[in-house]
Amino acid sequence: MATKTASKVKAKVKVTAKSAVKSAIKIKPTSANGSTNGHAVTTSRLDVRKTYKIYIDGKFPRTESGRIYPLKDAAGNIIANICRGSRKDLRESIVSNRKAQSGWSSKSAYNRGQILYRIAETLESRKVQFVDILTKQGDTAASAKKEVDSAIDNLVYYAGWCDKYIQVFSSVNPVESSHFNFSYPEPTGVVTVMAPMKQGLLGIVNLIAPMIIGGNVCTVFASEKYPMTAVDFAEVLNASDVPGGVVNIITGLQKEFIGHASSHMDVNAILFSDLDQAQRKLIQENASLNVKRVLDFSKEDMLSPYRILAAQEIKTTWHPVGN
Amino acid sequence: MKKPIKIKPLNFSGDFKYAPAPEGKEHIQLKEKYSLFINGKFVAPSSKKYFDTINPSTEKKIASIADANAADVNLAVKAARTAYDKTWSKMPASERGKYLYRIARIIQEKARELAVIESMDGGKPIRESRDIDVPLAAAHFFYYAGWADKLDYAFPGKKASPIGVAGQIIPWNFPLLMAAWKIAPALACGNTVVLKPAETTPLTALKLAEIFQEAELPPGVVNIITGAGATGAALVNHPGIDKIAFTGSTDVGKLIQKAIAGTNKKYTLELGGKAANIIFEDAAIDQAVEGIINGIFFNQGHVCCAGSRLFVQEGVAKEVVRKLKDRISTLLVGDPMDKNTDIGAINSKEQLSKIKSLVNAGIKEGGECWQPECSIPSKGYWFRPTLFMNVAQSHRIVQEEIFGPVLAIQTFRTVEEVIEKANNTPYGLSGGVWTDKGAKIFNVTGKMKAGVVWANTYNKFDPTSPFGGYKESGMGREGGLHGLMPYVKLS
Numbered sequence: 001m002a003t004k005t006a007s008k009v010k011a012k013v014k015v016t017a018k019s020a021v022k023s024a025i026k027i028k029p030t031s032a033n034g035s036t037n038g039h040a041v042t043t044s045r046l047d048v049r050k051t052y053k054i055y056i057d058g059k060f061p062r063t064e065s066g067r068i069y070p071l072k073d074a075a076g077n078i079i080a081n082i083c084r085g086s087r088k089d090l091r092e093s094i095v096s097n098r099k100a101q102s103g104w105s106s107k108s109a110y111n112r113g114q115i116l117y118r119i120a121e122t123l124e125s126r127k128v129q130f131v132d133i134l135t136k137q138g139d140t141a142a143s144a145k146k147e148v149d150s151a152i153d154n155l156v157y158y159a160g161w162c163d164k165y166i167q168v169f170s171s172v173n174p175v176e177s178s179h180f181n182f183s184y185p186e187p188t189g190v191v192t193v194m195a196p197m198k199q200g201l202l203g204i205v206n207l208i209a210p211m212i213i214g215g216n217v218c219t220v221f222a223s224e225k226y227p228m229t230a231v232d233f234a235e236v237l238n239a240s241d242v243p244g245g246v247v248n249i250i251t252g253l254q255k256e257f258i259g260h261a262s263s264h265m266d267v268n269a270i271l272f273s274d275l276d277q278a279q280r281k282l283i284q285e286n287a288s289l290n291v292k293r294v295l296d297f298s299k300e301d302m303l304s305p306y307r308i309l310a311a312q313e314i315k316t317t318w319h320p321v322g323n
Numbered sequence: 324m325k326k327p328i329k330i331k332p333l334n335f336s337g338d339f340k341y342a343p344a345p346e347g348k349e350h351i352q353l354k355e356k357y358s359l360f361i362n363g364k365f366v367a368p369s370s371k372k373y374f375d376t377i378n379p380s381t382e383k384k385i386a387s388i389a390d391a392n393a394a395d396v397n398l399a400v401k402a403a404r405t406a407y408d409k410t411w412s413k414m415p416a417s418e419r420g421k422y423l424y425r426i427a428r429i430i431q432e433k434a435r436e437l438a439v440i441e442s443m444d445g446g447k448p449i450r451e452s453r454d455i456d457v458p459l460a461a462a463h464f465f466y467y468a469g470w471a472d473k474l475d476y477a478f479p480g481k482k483a484s485p486i487g488v489a490g491q492i493i494p495w496n497f498p499l500l501m502a503a504w505k506i507a508p509a510l511a512c513g514n515t516v517v518l519k520p521a522e523t524t525p526l527t528a529l530k531l532a533e534i535f536q537e538a539e540l541p542p543g544v545v546n547i548i549t550g551a552g553a554t555g556a557a558l559v560n561h562p563g564i565d566k567i568a569f570t571g572s573t574d575v576g577k578l579i580q581k582a583i584a585g586t587n588k589k590y591t592l593e594l595g596g597k598a599a600n601i602i603f604e605d606a607a608i609d610q611a612v613e614g615i616i617n618g619i620f621f622n623q624g625h626v627c628c629a630g631s632r633l634f635v636q637e638g639v640a641k642e643v644v645r646k647l648k649d650r651i652s653t654l655l656v657g658d659p660m661d662k663n664t665d666i667g668a669i670n671s672k673e674q675l676s677k678i679k680s681l682v683n684a685g686i687k688e689g690g691e692c693w694q695p696e697c698s699i700p701s702k703g704y705w706f707r708p709t710l711f712m713n714v715a716q717s718h719r720i721v722q723e724e725i726f727g728p729v730l731a732i733q734t735f736r737t738v739e740e741v742i743e744k745a746n747n748t749p750y751g752l753s754g755g756v757w758t759d760k761g762a763k764i765f766n767v768t769g770k771m772k773a774g775v776v777w778a779n780t781y782n783k784f785d786p787t788s789p790f791g792g793y794k795e796s797g798m799g800r801e802g803g804l805h806g807l808m809p810y811v812k813l814s
Contacts, residue, residue: 115814168479171803173787173789175785175788179783181787183788183805277585280585282584283584283585284584285582285584288577288584290794291576291592292795293798304480306813313751313774313793315787316774316776316788317768318780319761319764319765319778320778320780
């Protein structure tokens with residue numbers, strides 16, 4: 001019975017879909033919502049549109065607020081309805097980050113490095129998709145290709161640091177008393193990340209890779225101009241054995257998030273690279289509520305272990321020596 | 324059947340008394356009036372105002388101290404800028420290092436005088452200023468002196484250059500030592516300094532200024548301005564400052580972080596703490612008891628990393644509390660200048676009333692308060708060593724930094740439980756673990772969210788050992804290789 005009903009429904013949908021294509025083709029391409037939604041229009045079948053949702057705790061919920069904002073192409077056509085995330089989404093995301101943090105940071109460095117490398121592998125296999133989606137959001141094919149290549153290569157670069165930065169930045173300290181005294185970096189904890197407006201993919205990768213490789217967990221507020229890339233990248237993370245809650249990605253209007261992302265009391269650090277003076281000031285003022293680390297990567301080298309070190313705390317242990 | 328062994332309570336009120344063993348004061352040189360140390364000279368403040376620094380153990384005035392206003396701060400910053408541009412950043416690094424070596428040596432030579440003044444001005448036992456504060460201050464200069472011409476080896480792949488003028492604000496609990504912690508790495512990296520000591524303990528910093536003169540440190544490389552909060556605020560807000568280094572309370576640290584928002588000033592903060600000191604059943608109990616005492620009563624508990632929350636594993640809780648009470652009953656509270664004194668004077672009247680109000684809050688909230696029946700002098704600011712039992716995580720005396728000789732005791736059963744409790748605080752400066760098992764040490768210290776963790780010891784410091792906090796205990800490290808980072812630009 002059930003199967004029969006299902007196939008009936010399917011058939012019905014097909015019919016509707018066909019007629020929809022016909023009518024869609026008749027509509028002028030300039031009209032609102034004449035969406036290509038990242039896929040080429042063919043006359044043979046109606047494309048299936050993707051619903052762009054946010055990414056929290058390894059799942060893809062809609063924003064709690066139920067709000068959306070229209071993403072438009074250069075010609076002003078709506079190409080997707082994007083979740084306009086809310087403060088409540090942020091809070092849930094931080095709860096999920098906090099839950100995930102100790103598990104993520106206690107994974108072996110080798111294991112975390114392999115997961116980072118896996119993200120690169122997955123991204124490589126979806127290169128065409130990312131070039132395509134960046135182009136849809138306004139990039140040229142050439143710059144999109146370059147950006148995706150860099151994102152993959154940078155992930156590989158940071159993957160390699162996972163079991164090395166601790167060696168580079170640690171010390172054994174020759175104290176006077178009878179102790180084995182050593183200092184090594186530990187992750188700061190939960191980091192909120194304001195993704196840069198430009199470079200929808202590379203912008204996120206360059207900020208989160210040095211965070212998560214060092215055992216931190218992140219909530220990323222995606223670029224308003226490249227939300228589709230951000231959500232597609234969330235799918236890459238989801239398919240690459242990155243545990244849920246290690247990276248959450250929320251789309252929406254960054255100006256709605258800056259205040260909350262910098263004032264949330266269970267956030268340890270806030271990271272950005274392209275904010276203006278007023279935004280930086282607001283962040284630093286709010287950060288003082290719980291002595292958040294304010295990390296500005298606008299001037300840092302893109303590829304550098306010092307980016308990893310920026311979100312680390314040095315722990316010093318005095319271990320007794322004796323009989 | 325064997326009879327259970329009855330433990331007799333120890334009696335400390337017998338005839339045995341320590342003879343007084345006061346440290347001599349006749350050799351120290353103090354002026355009646357101290358002005359500001361700007362551009363290598365002592366100059367009168369433009370405010371023309373002076374305030375008293377008093378001896379907290381006698382409530383008597385020791386000297387008049389200049390109160391720097393914004394105009395004085397401006398002069399000091401200008402002097403530091405000129406020294407930075409014209410002298411210090413241009414000098415070969417090895418020469419910079421040699422100045423620091425000189426300073427270290429003179430501190431060693433004048434160690435006893437500095438120790439006596441430190442104890443007079445701040446109230447800490449002479450034993451501590453003599454054996455800890457002053458030798459460590461000299462050691463810090465000696466350690467960072469050697470780094471001055473070796474910075475190329477400190478930051479792999481990067482070239483280190485100085486930041487510029489550093490504004491440094493230090494607290495009253497380790498006046499000379501904190502000055503050394505701040506000044507030595509700043510100078511080694513090629514920066515110049517404007518330092519503001521705490522208003523209740525300015526004397527050793529001003530003696531240090533005299534040492535800089537004696538060492539012929541170029542004028543303006545270090546400027547020392549005295550005053551209270553307003554002076555500190557003028558320093559923090561001065562546009563000519565490139566970097567702020569602050570040690571003090573978390574509240575003030577937050578104000579500073581907020582005040583410099585939107586500027587390009589770099590900053591490091593070393594703030595408050597509420598450290599967990601954890602004692603496991605398998606610990607060497609007598610040694611642990613000594614360590615707990617040192618952890619909380621060292622320097623009257625005026626220590627940001629003090630082990631103010633004690634966690635005792637249930638099986639040994641009774642024994643530990645009994646031994647703690649016995650040991651505390653033998654502590655001598657009194658004249659800081661006496662070499663037998665264990666607990667000196669509380670640093671100031673304000674601090675004493677803060678301790679009292681928090682202890683009263685602890686009693687009101689239902690904590691069981693215990694103090695020994697030791698005698699305390701009639702003049703001066705004193706507080707008996709205090710234990711709190713039957714307290715909960717939510718109690719103010721468990722959550723808030725008291726900065727006094729008050730220990731809150733809680734019990735636990737499992738490692739997971741105690742780590743959860745230990746980390747349940749906005750602070751994260753330090754911690755202690757007492758156990759006989761090396762594996763357990765690494766497990767527990769690894770999971771504590773704190774910048775410094777001591778195993779089977781407490782309150783140990785060394786110039787090679789980085790110090791600083793997680794979370795609301797601040798950011799950046801002082802000491803060791805990692806202590807260079809806050810004073811350099813990397814390119």
